[in-house]
Amino acid sequence: MISAPHPAAPPSLLPPDMRVFVRGWLSSNNLLCLSEQTPALIDTGHSKHAAETVALVRSALGDQPLARIAHTHLHSDHCGGSGALQAAWPGARTWVPEASLDHVQAWDEDALSFGGTGQRCDPFTANEALVPGQTVRLGDHDWEVHAAPGHDALAVLLYEPRHGVLVAGDAMWENGVGVIFPHIDGSDGFDPFADTLTLIERIDPAVVVPGHGAPFGRAGGAIQAALGRARQRIDYFNQHPAQHALYAAKVLIKYQMMDVERMPRAAFDAWLASAPSLRLLHRQHRPDLPWDEWLALILAPLFDKGALRRDGDAVVDGG
Template sequence: MDLHPNPRAVSGKDGGVLRDIAPGVRRMTLPLSLSAPDHIHCFLLDMPGGTSLLVDTGMRGSEAALGAGLEAAGSPPDRVLVTHGHIDHWGLASTLTHEVLAHPTTASSLDFTYQRDNVFGEHDEGVVEPKTVAAAFAAFRTLSVGEPPRVRAIDDGDTIGDWKVVWTPGHDPGHICLFREADGVLLCGDALLPDNTPNIQPAAGRPDALGDFFASLDRLSDLPVTLVLPSHGEPYVDHVGRAAALRAFHQRRLERIVAELRREPRTVGELSRVIFPVREGPVDDMLADMETLAHLDHLRLDAKAQRGDDHRWSEAAAA
């Protein structure tokens, strides 16, 4: 949603053509029926014993490009991994397999698309109108093919061939990256996108999603990365600089929210309309409110914002 240009990254789309992008790593780019992002990069990784692992799948509308890439590979992947539970990353998974490798929390994210009608649960009543949530998830359901696959859990520190799983919550509670220590290649999913800032998603049991995202940025910055392969946008090398830029972006947003609350108390929905004035439908409405809530939660835990019994937020009183 929030474009944050990076002059080193150049968007590119190759329509499912399979390309060698790093040793043992082939990339195919699939179109997405979204305004942004309009493409996703999926990766075929060489595994021990001549097997292969597909990382992410695209969604409805990506079928032809995915099929072309897998045909070029000569055989279907032996396993499928999804970096997190957003529809563009798993919507076609069930066309390939009944089971995907993913972080344990991804199982609830996949089921959530089909079974739940309240995105926030009891986290913050009244954040999004129920009809907005229902419309958003009705749209999500049209973008998958078949029921969600089962999740075979992988967790932080696990290894898959030469790749180490790095759990990086914030954008999604189950988001993972894959890091190859031998040469410093990082498959970062949506955590370190070169061209935009990933939406921050509050989640049950995670009281500070933005704090989680900051911690994930710090953790990725500490890795000896030589090449970043994102899910959207082109490869780049300065992961430390990009992580710092993403942190600075959200710090500016936190400052703006405090300034807005200083003017007058607001509900999450009222504030998100100020922060995200341009919308394209119920999905944008929901994502905008989610990200606004994530920033408010962070400010509350930092004693800079407070919520009243009427669900209106204000600047926290000075101690």
């Protein structure tokens, strides 16, 4: 299964030395900054598509080595290709958000959220910290680093002010919002996400490169409309937090199945039982229901809508 990259957006949206690889799930988008000195890639996709990510970058750079790798945050769909890129270009230096640097260097899967969500990510190393309030040189541009808590408490935005390009990670999509992970573990609520949306509005980018979906710009009010939709969704979650838990549980299960594609039912049940985040979501959504009854409630619509399928004694991703 490949992530089906395709041309992202009209060339006029981005400077000619920036190239976006729009990826299908599971991988995040990647922004390649071309340069004679410091070609760089922002976000690296999922481990499942790591070889494809390397091939995309190699095709764009030819014989030129990749010099720098940076990450908006360290969920597995945004950093899973980093190890393969480092193996292909050992001289590349790697930046991660400041608060994540020690966790990467120690490769602490619990601190990096992989343990809690039951997801996988190939290990990689990091040399440098993305510090909010500072800038980082990626390609031939200086990018501002902004803290962007919400979807991930440690996430950052990268903003290139000369051309108004914002790499938003999962802080902003054109349609919808991602799971608010800090709410799952109880470390924060939904307000930091709303604050990050306010920051984006203040930055007033000319073009947004989201973590998923094609880049979009100011034309036709697309950025303002996206901000409005995201705020409506966050307001809804603030009013109905149990609905966020329901949404998050379905996303985590579907995400896992997109990765593995097929699991024996016993292995599927074991994975469900071993993912701490699902236990937390059970308590947030329907603590009145026993675990097995809650799982049945969550899984039924996934099977009914074809997101998952049964094939004998196996559970299969429905595509």
